Amino acid sequence: MAYQGDKLRKGSWLEEEDERLTAFATLLGERKWDSIAILSGLMRSGKSCRMRWLNYLQPNLKRGHISAEEEQIVIQLHGQWGNKWARIARRLPGRTDNEIKNYWRTHLRKKTREEGNSQSKVYSSKPELLYQNGDSTSAWKYSIRDYNSADDHIIGPTDFSLEHYELPCMTYLNPSYETRLYDWIPKLSNDQSQAEIHGEGNGLDWCFCDPAWKYSEDCDPGSLDSLGFSRLGYELSIHLIVNMRKLQTVSFSDVC
DNA sequence: AATTACTCCAACCGCTATTAC
């Protein structure tokens, strides 16, 4: 271990230390932090060097205030995944897990508690996304297939083309739905586009949804619900747009 | 003006997972 006999420095980093660490990390690569610590002559542990680099020195860090959009994403993903800060941070390019964690503790934890269950419940899981505000009497067919992930186990069946899911009414189309949908739709397909979505892109910058309702000729428009309204015959299409081109369309259609 | 309370966040610590040998 580096400088076993000497006392390792702790606490705040000096500008000179930052410069030296930056130079050596750039030169030697972002690995072997113990080696970097030794070779750089910094009286720091490799672990400390790594932490400083990842949280402060590495290029492309955004810094500055978390935007309202980023905040929404943090709330949403925390509702889904809990304290998985590194995982959440991967969805926010330029932000570190430490930053997200601190932001949550200082800004959002209290806020979400105050708001009670209303917000966090909405984001808490995928099925609830589908059911929220919902008219649970309507059944919708989800037209994209194959969703089976150990991490995201919430939507169970793997063959979506055969499953019917409860979808809510038109209030489903609220704007914040876009990023929540992004979170799981890309995993639904095994085609080439999936790899693209999962690649090192620019996060949410390159993916959004464009929901639209249309009347479906296939359904029997004469069917009435319990209130006497025709609720059949519509189809919801959501386009995933990546790098300014439409990549995939996901359709939810009413089951007739 | 001095003191206390509070907020924020960088940095540390302990643990687990992964990689190298």
Added chain:
DNA sequence: AGTAATAGCGGTTGGAGTAAT
């Protein structure tokens, strides 16, 4: 296959800055 080293993750702490008294 086993062990040590390294990387990664999440919880916690401590100090600086600010607001309240």
